[in-house]
Amino acid sequence: MDVQHSSRFTVTPSGKAVAADARAALLEDPGFGRIFTDHMVTIRWTEGKGWHSHSVGPREPFTLDPACAVLHYAQEIFEGMKAYRLADGSVAMFRPQENARRFAESAERMAMPVLPQALFLEAVEELVKIDADWIPGGEGSLYLRPFMFASETFLGVRPAAEYIFCVIASPVGAYFKGGKTAVTLWVSEHYSRAARGGTGAAKCGGNYAASLIAQAEASRHGCDQVVFLDAAENKWVEELGGMNVFFVMSDGSLVTPPLGGTILPGITRDSIITLARGEGMVVREEPYSFAQWRDDAASGALREAFACGTAAVVTAIGEVKSVEGDFTIGNGDGGLVTQKLRGALTGIQRGESEAPAGWLRRL
Structure with a gap:
């Protein structure tokens, strides 16, 4: 050699x-x-x-x-x-x-x-x-x-x-088997991903090790990913086992849980926020409860939801399951906003669209 x-x-x-x-x-x-x-x-x-x-x-x-x-x-x-x-x-x-x-x-x-x-x-x-x-x-x-x-x-x-x-x-x-257009989530009732003062914002192996039992529970219920709620009240949506989450409301705005030390500051998450705001969309980083998620899906106030991360890119969420019952988001197969944001992101990543300054590092 x-x-x-x-x-x-x-x-x-x-x-x-x-x-x-x-x-x-x-x-x-x-x-x-x-x-x-x-x-x-x-x-x-x-x-x-x-x-x-x-x-x-x-x-x-x-x-x-x-x-x-x-x-x-x-x-x-x-x-x-x-x-x-x-x-x-x-x-x-x-x-x-x-x-x-x-x-x-x-x-x-x-x-x-x-x-x-x-x-x-x-x-x-x-x-x-x-x-x-x-x-x-x-x-x-x-x-x-x-x-x-x-x-x-x-x-x-x-x-x-x-x-x-x-x-x-x-x-x-593709990260999800079969290149799924929409995934099914399980809401964890017994397990938390992170608590204030912990390592939730760090990308360390211990966070993922602690999530595996909840992910296994999700798999037993026929779901692709687990959703974690906050550790203090077991009420507020935080993130999935390995990705961040966004909600598309009926007024066209996006909602995503705020960073605060318990959520990983995803680079794809930040990119989606930047791209959406660049398109004139309102993006609110604010607490969103699981109860509100279920109610908004039923009333139509919530039109779409998607997960995002380096591995999953942008993947629609079709169905949510929990011990309190199951519900479907929209038609259960994603939506136009999710598709548009995914297309905008992948277009930049592959050099097909103009990228914001500093986003694409050519070798």
């Missing part, structure tokens, strides 16, 4: 890269999160030394001591972002600077070293460049997973003194 240098990174191309014909076969139906590219990026942090050992190399397992801190105290954060193959054959990422910013905020909340945002962007770009052949065409994209974990070997409740930052990538298609 030839060792090269790209900026501050040492680059070692994989000697076991997947052959072009085998890669093409895999990209025909990649699914979501099942197939991975040939390489990974790693950077290490050591107390007293800072960030060091910047490398791009073959994707391979980590070797961890049984006393590795992350296995016991769960100091871990991650991001989810995408790279797209544009119509002219070039490659671009969607608002990666926002992922860099949120990653830094998550690190602060989890008492971890803050990776400089410029270094975060450089690391992600290095992986996209070396594995660009893995980016699917058409509706597919390359899902990027930057993450960081405590790698020090010790048992003791304190922030670790050693960390590993890594980026891996996975070519993906």
Whole structure:
């Protein structure tokens, strides 16, 4: 293998890269999160030394001591972002600077070293460049997973003194099986995602681990996703298991739960708000109760609802189930506003529409 240098990174191309014909076969139906590219990026942090050992190399397992801190105290954060193959054959990422910013905020909340945002962007770009052949065409994209974990070997409740930052990538298609046009939700009665003062606004693995039992409950009831209500009153809609939620009212306005430390500040969420307001739509970030949701769906005051996130993009919500009964939103198959916003967002992401300044980072 030839060792090269790209900026501050040492680059070692994989000697076991997947052959072009085998890669093409895999990209025909990649699914979501099942197939991975040939390489990974790693950077290490050591107390007293800072960030060091910047490398791009073959994707391979980590070797961890049984006393590795992350296995016991769960100091871990991650991001989810995408790279797209544009119509002219070039490659671009969607608002990666926002992922860099949120990653830094998550690190602060989890008492971890803050990776400089410029270094975060450089690391992600290095992986996209070396594995660009893995980016699917058409509706597919390359899902990027930057993450960081405590790698020090010790048992003791304190922030670790050693960390590993890594980026891996996975070519993906639709997040929901069958490319559903509308999904069904289950409202969790017993489980909460986050409470004030907790880690709800950080993108850390513990939040998702705590949500899995509720997601399993949703699956048992034939639902695609779980809806979490607030932990204090079990009344106000917060977010889904892995995405934010919007409501389209009969007057054409949008309502979405406000940020306040218990909801992940989604980059897709922020993009939808910006695009909608740019189209002259009224967007209200305000509390919305589950009881109001049910009543508005029945009266027609609520016309549509949709979930949004990096993986799901914009996906209509058709039906909501709970122990109090089930109800359908609109005709149960999405609506024009949802379709319009999804089209506007994906058009920008794929370079088909003019993007607001700084939203599309071409490589």
